[in-house]
Amino acid sequence: MRKQILEAIREHVAAEYPKEACGLVIQSGRKQVYVPCSNIHEEPTEHFTISSEERRAAEKLGAILMVIHSHPNVPQLIPSERDRVQCDYWGIEWGIMSWPDGDFCTFSPRVDRELVGRSWVLGFADCWTLIMDYYRQEHGINLNNWSVDYEWWADGKENRYDDNWQSEGFVEVPAAEMREGDMIMMQIQAPVTNHAAIYLGNNIILHHNSGNLSTRVPYGEYWRNRTVRVVRRKELMDA
Template identity: 40%
Template structure:
């Protein structure tokens, strides 16, 4: 990036502090332009969400060559969620700018980092929750990719879709992902996807996990780290149905 682009990024990041700033660098006839975007994350001091409208606006301007975001008060190292989003984005160049409070009390840029897609998949255990990136459906997708070599389709999902009065992410899409509904009474097999309903105002399953065998399952609850849990108790009481993958048969 040239100095003009970096100066525009720095100014935007400082203006947004302590929120994470996000923007896109486009190339129009070989000339770089930085486009500041809005951060639509529910917790913008912790991560960012780029609106599809901003992405489309940048595409209309020219070729998108980089996605930029800031780390307020933190090093510019990409988090696991950053690396996962980079893999999903289709953008080959990601830039992080870190900001900190200086000795005189001002906010300024501390450092920069650039990275790109590398085939990264976060460990299945201990992920931080970021909806749409590291959530309960993401862990189902990644388990199937790592353990079965199966790439399940991703589905667009807004945060709090389970409380909007009409959405049903899992029931609407499981057939397209290659699963069949085997019901509540099925004898569970390794790889079965457990659909649970946990405080969903829509009255539909809004949480999923993968049965691992030996009475354990893998899942990622909102606001918690991903992990293994014992199958039974409250989880079994929340079960609405089980899905079995048939896509390869």
């Protein structure tokens, strides 16, 4: 990290304290520049969110190299699991500065994270991101990211599973013909389809349920009664 970039981060972090400061390091021509951003999170002393508008504005200035934020009033500067999950999601290096101590650390995205044992972070580590990672890791299939960091299913006005599964290349198959690699779409305590799991065979599913660790569990009566449909990627129809 270049000295002038680190100093610009330090000044921003100090000015935003006790809130978490956030910003982006970009490559603008031959120079690296720190772009301070506004923290729009509802709890700015505990978390941070950079708006999509500020991200796009920064991208117009140059390639984003690093996401920066601060940890106010911490006894030791250690990236949280939420930090690491979001770093995985962004796909670029992250930097954190503690304040008022002024310590600084960086870390990189993890490649091919374990599918089981993930902490729940809505919008970054949830049922759809697990589905995405499963198909990428196991079948080399890339899906679009439909995860968002709010409970889109709560009022029934959004239907991210039902509206998008066909455009993502899935075809409905009879539940009786379900086989390994199929996606099981479910409706759990919501007015719309809001959950999905991967069938692993032998009556076992892989899923990431709200507030829990991702896990493998039997496809028992609870999950069967909440199943809306079973779908299969077109590439796997004749596999």
